[in-house]
Amino acid sequence: MTVTQNRAVESETSAAREKVLEVKNLRIHYETPRGDVIAVNGINFHVYKGETLGLVGESGCGKSTATAGILRLVQPPGRIVDGEVLLNGVDLLKLNESELRQKRWRDASLIPQGAMNSLNPVMKVKEQIGDGITTHEPGMSRQAVKERILELLTLVGLPSRVYDLYPHELSGGMKQRVCIAMGIALNPSMIIADEPTSALDVVVQRVVAQTLLDVKKKLGVSMILIGHDMGLQAQLVDRIAVMYAGNIVEIAPVRSLFEEPMHPYTQLLIASIPSIKERKPLKITEGLTHDLRNPPPGCIFQFRCPQVMEHCRKITPPLRELKPEHYVACHLYE
Amino acid sequence: MRGLTRGYVIRRIGMFFLTIWLGATIIYIIPRLMPGDPVSAMISRMMAQAGRIENTEQIIAAWREKFGLDDPPLTQYLRYMGNLLTFDLDYSLSSFPARVNELIARSIPWTLGLLTMATIISFVAGNAIGALMGWRNTPKTLKAILPFSLTFTSVPFFMLGMLLIYIFAYGLRWFSPGGSAARGIPQGLTWDYIMTVIHHGMLPAFAIVLASMGGWALGMRGMMITSAGEDYLILAQAKGLRLGRIFWRYSVRNAILPQVTALALSMGSIVAGSILVEYLFSYPGTGYLLYLGIVNSDFTLIQGVVFVLIVATSFAVLLIDLLYPLIDPRITYQKR
Ligand SMILES: Nc1ncnc2c1ncn2[C@@H]1O[C@H](COP(=O)(O)OP(=O)(O)OP(=O)(O)O)[C@@H](O)[C@H]1O
Ligand code: SF4
Ligand SMILES: [Mg+2]
Numbered sequence: 001m002t003v004t005q006n007r008a009v010e011s012e013t014s015a016a017r018e019k020v021l022e023v024k025n026l027r028i029h030y031e032t033p034r035g036d037v038i039a040v041n042g043i044n045f046h047v048y049k050g051e052t053l054g055l056v057g058e059s060g061c062g063k064s065t066a067t068a069g070i071l072r073l074v075q076p077p078g079r080i081v082d083g084e085v086l087l088n089g090v091d092l093l094k095l096n097e098s099e100l101r102q103k104r105w106r107d108a109s110l111i112p113q114g115a116m117n118s119l120n121p122v123m124k125v126k127e128q129i130g131d132g133i134t135t136h137e138p139g140m141s142r143q144a145v146k147e148r149i150l151e152l153l154t155l156v157g158l159p160s161r162v163y164d165l166y167p168h169e170l171s172g173g174m175k176q177r178v179c180i181a182m183g184i185a186l187n188p189s190m191i192i193a194d195e196p197t198s199a200l201d202v203v204v205q206r207v208v209a210q211t212l213l214d215v216k217k218k219l220g221v222s223m224i225l226i227g228h229d230m231g232l233q234a235q236l237v238d239r240i241a242v243m244y245a246g247n248i249v250e251i252a253p254v255r256s257l258f259e260e261p262m263h264p265y266t267q268l269l270i271a272s273i274p275s276i277k278e279r280k281p282l283k284i285t286e287g288l289t290h291d292l293r294n295p296p297p298g299c300i301f302q303f304r305c306p307q308v309m310e311h312c313r314k315i316t317p318p319l320r321e322l323k324p325e326h327y328v329a330c331h332l333y334e
Numbered sequence: 335m336r337g338l339t340r341g342y343v344i345r346r347i348g349m350f351f352l353t354i355w356l357g358a359t360i361i362y363i364i365p366r367l368m369p370g371d372p373v374s375a376m377i378s379r380m381m382a383q384a385g386r387i388e389n390t391e392q393i394i395a396a397w398r399e400k401f402g403l404d405d406p407p408l409t410q411y412l413r414y415m416g417n418l419l420t421f422d423l424d425y426s427l428s429s430f431p432a433r434v435n436e437l438i439a440r441s442i443p444w445t446l447g448l449l450t451m452a453t454i455i456s457f458v459a460g461n462a463i464g465a466l467m468g469w470r471n472t473p474k475t476l477k478a479i480l481p482f483s484l485t486f487t488s489v490p491f492f493m494l495g496m497l498l499i500y501i502f503a504y505g506l507r508w509f510s511p512g513g514s515a516a517r518g519i520p521q522g523l524t525w526d527y528i529m530t531v532i533h534h535g536m537l538p539a540f541a542i543v544l545a546s547m548g549g550w551a552l553g554m555r556g557m558m559i560t561s562a563g564e565d566y567l568i569l570a571q572a573k574g575l576r577l578g579r580i581f582w583r584y585s586v587r588n589a590i591l592p593q594v595t596a597l598a599l600s601m602g603s604i605v606a607g608s609i610l611v612e613y614l615f616s617y618p619g620t621g622y623l624l625y626l627g628i629v630n631s632d633f634t635l636i637q638g639v640v641f642v643l644i645v646a647t648s649f650a651v652l653l654i655d656l657l658y659p660l661i662d663p664r665i666t667y668q669k670r
Contacts, residue, residue: 071572075563076470104574112572117565120584121664122591131583132573166663182573 019086020189020222021047021070021108026083028062028069035293039065039078041246041300044319047190052216052223054233054254056269057243060289063226064113066243067192070224071108072100088189106136109183111212113194113226115176119167126163129182136186152181155218156211173204177211184215191216191223198227209236230273234258239325242266245289245300248319252326262328264305299331307332338659350652355415357644362414365633379427379630423638428630434638437623442642444514445612445619448535449604452542457597459543460550465586467551468558471577487548495541495614502537509537512616538615542608550593557589564588591662595654602650603643 028040039062047053055063068074070085072092085092087107092100112118119128129149134140140148150160156177167175176196183191196212197205213236216223227233233240234254241251242265250263261267290296290303298313299305305312312331319329377390377397398404405413417424423434466472467480486494503511510516516530561567562585570584612621620639627635659665 068568073568073572075568101574101576104572106574110569110572112565112569114565118569120566120570120588122587122662123583131575131579135573135575135579168664179569182569 018049019046020049020088021224022084022086023066023070024084024086026066026069026085027081028065028074028078029081030065031077031079032293037292038246038295039292040069041295042082043243043246043248045241045248045251047222047224049189050220050222051239052225052237054237054240055224055226055243056228056230056233056240058228058289061243062246063243064194067110067194067224067226070192071104071110073110102136105132105188106186107188108190108192109186109188111179111183111191111193111196113196113198115179115196116172118179119175121167123166124163125165125167125170125178128167129178129185132182133185148185149181152185153178155184155215156181172200173208176200176208180208180212180215184219184221187219187221189222191221192226193223194226195228196225197232205232212236230269242269245292245295247300247329248327249301249330250326250328251319252323252328256323256326260326262322262326262333263301263330264307264332265301299329338656343656346652346655350648353648354645357648358415358418358641361637361640361644362411365637418641423641424634426632426635426638428626428632428635434635437635438620438638438642441618441620441623444617445621446604447531448539448611448617448619449542449608450601451535452539453546453597453600453604455539456543456546457550457593460547461554461586461590461593463547464551464554464556465558465581465589468555468562468589469581469585470562471581484548484551486544487546487552489545491541491545491610492614494545495538495611498537498541498544499614510534512614514618534617538611538617541615542611553596554589554593557592558585561585561589594661595658598650598654599647602647604646 023043023045025042025044026040027038027042030037030039041062043066045053055067057063065074065078068078069080069083070087070092072080072085074080080093083093087103090103092103092108095103119125126146126149129152130145133145133148137145146163150163153160153162158174158177158181162170162174162178167178170178180193180196183193193212197208200208209232212225225233225237227236237254239251239253240257241248242257242263243249244265250257250261250266252262257266258270261270290300296302296313298311298315299308299317302308302312309331315331317329317331319327320333321327322333374394377394381390403410421435423438426432426434426437429437463480463483466476472480489497499511502508510533514531514534515521515527516534519526519530521527567580567584570580575584608619609621609625611617612619613625616622620642624636624639626632627639
């Protein structure tokens with residue numbers, strides 16, 4: 001699939017809505033002694049103003065790496081090999097260090113996976129929320145910063161005493177909320193939330209997810225929400241992108257995706273959502289994901305696909321818009 | 335103070351005295367388990383020096399009486415403890431009639447001055463080098479140069495010391511090969527005297543820094559690398575913070591914590607001096623004193639230096655225990 005083809009298709013159908021973020025042909029490799037791990041294999045997607053895009057896929061499919069790529073936070077031995085990341089029209093991958101530093105947090109913030117370890121253990125909450133603010137708003141008075149922090153804490157449902165606490169004095173859910181408060185401190189146009197609830201127990205998960213959603217609604221910010229819980233995603237996001245082995249295999253509005261999943265992998269994911277009403281056998285196809293260092297020619301899902309066909313093993317299916325806003329990469333629909 | 339309760343402080347100080355008491359008892363018992371007694375040892379030493387001494391029997395008896403060696407063991411032990419309380423450390427056997435506490439009092443300022451300065455410089459320089467070596471954003475050229483500063487760590491210290499003396503004292507004649515001050519300058523708080531002391535301390539201090547810096551650097555580098563992938567560092571980057579702030583407040587601030595504990599321990603052992611350094615540079619500190627004690631089998635002297643070492647180390651550990659909650663908020667002695 002070429003970039004130009006893809007862009008042409010998009011512009012026909014969705015010209016009306018403003019895109020905050022456009023990711024084009026993003027490719028990220030991890031260098032290892034036995035060859036490059038292709039963690040993100042030239043993906044394309046966009047996020048509209050004010051919407052929440054869900055990013056799902058099994059563990060290790062490259063969700064975190066892809067979103068780290070957007071903020072250029074890929075850690076060595078990983079590196080961004082190719083692509084464009086247009087945030088409000090500016091390609092982040094072309095900026096120099098200091099320009100990038102100004103865009104970070106101000107324009108796009110991160111709510112990290114594993115909030116447990118995302119706070120500096122030797123700094124108080126106020127300093128950690130505060131330094132993000134003062135770095136980008138050097139003119140702000142001490143008092144104003146303090147008021148802003150307290151306001152943020154209230155917004156995410158934390159008592160104001162948290163202001164003066166150290167991370168180890170907080171519970172997991174509280175830490176996660178601190179991370180949310182931090183992420184919205186500067187009213188960025190884009191928030192990337194990497195499984196913000198995965199480390200929490202189920203009840204707290206819902207509460208934190210709700211907090212996130214409320215905050216998002218109040219601010220009208222766009223968001224990418226990573227997760228592998230399809231059920232939770234269905235309730236939280238507007239559109240879903242399904243990722244498999246470094247590729248996006250399907251993107252669609254939530255309703256459309258759940259009512260009519262088209263890619264065999266998506267169908268599998270939806271079929272395996274546990275349900276209380278009926279007990280169904282877990283649908284897990286044979287075989288694991290191929291070695292990411294050495295993807296097969298043709299469709300990346302061929303080894304696990306129940307409907308695999310002869311030419312799936314030779315030709316890579318491009319991501320095509322089959323219905324309005326519903327993109328699929330599969331030969332079944334040709 | 336944050337993290338401390340009065341109960342903890344009292345218990346901790348109790349531990350401090352208990353440690354010292356135990357240490358003092360051990361250094362009291364061990365020499366007495368050995369054959370012979372100090373007085374005959376002293377007499378035989380005097381005989382060796384003077385050739386022949388009249389009335390040895392009487393002298394021995396008189397001295398045993400004077401030192402109270404014929405008293406019951408418990409009385410002796412209690413007297414010893416009582417003396418320790420006032421830092422009265424008996425006569426030195428090898429430089430009788432000098433008392434051990436006088437000898438130590440004379441040498442300890444030299445050692446403290448030299449080693450405290452050298453250790454602090456070494457700690458700061460070593461950690462700075464290690465931190466930069468372990469940091470991803472250190473400029474490439476700097477990263478390539480830094481390891482050279484650690485070459486001397488792998489050279490055995492006595493060779494390094496002799497090399498420095500050879501080059502800088504005998505070759506270039508920038509420094510004198512030994513001693514703590516130039517002869518002929520009267521001791522006192524005069525400009526000349528202070529300058530000569532600093533000048534004499536420079537070479538041994540340089541040797542210590544050169545040799546010990548690498549240990550700090552490697553430890554720090556390891557800590558920096560381990561913590562490099564920490565989530566809080568990635569988030570700090572995501573926040574768009576300036577590199578300097580990430581380096582100091584997020585990276586170094588966390589990596590240095592174990593180093594501080596190690597520093598406290600080495601500060602404690604400083605009072606024992608560094609035997610090798612002080613011997614090589616004929617520096618009149620406690621290390622040199624301990625060396626003299628060992629070669630002259632002067633066990634009251636050894637005992638005295640070891641006692642001071644015990645007190646200093648226990649004190650350093652006490653201090654770090656009480657101060658640690660200040661540098662690491664996760665450590666707290668409060669009950670929850
Ligand atoms: N440092 C690394 N070296 C080599 N490979 C790596 C490294 N970090 C990640 N990878 C590989 O990159 C792929 C993508 O990892 P990533 O963390 O982005 O997955 P993920 O979708 O976020 O998974 P999870 O849901 O478990 O968070 C994985 O297959 C992983 O093996
Ligand atoms: S392209 Fe072929 S192998 Fe790939 S998902 Fe579709 S049917 Fe399965
Ligand atoms: Mg992840």
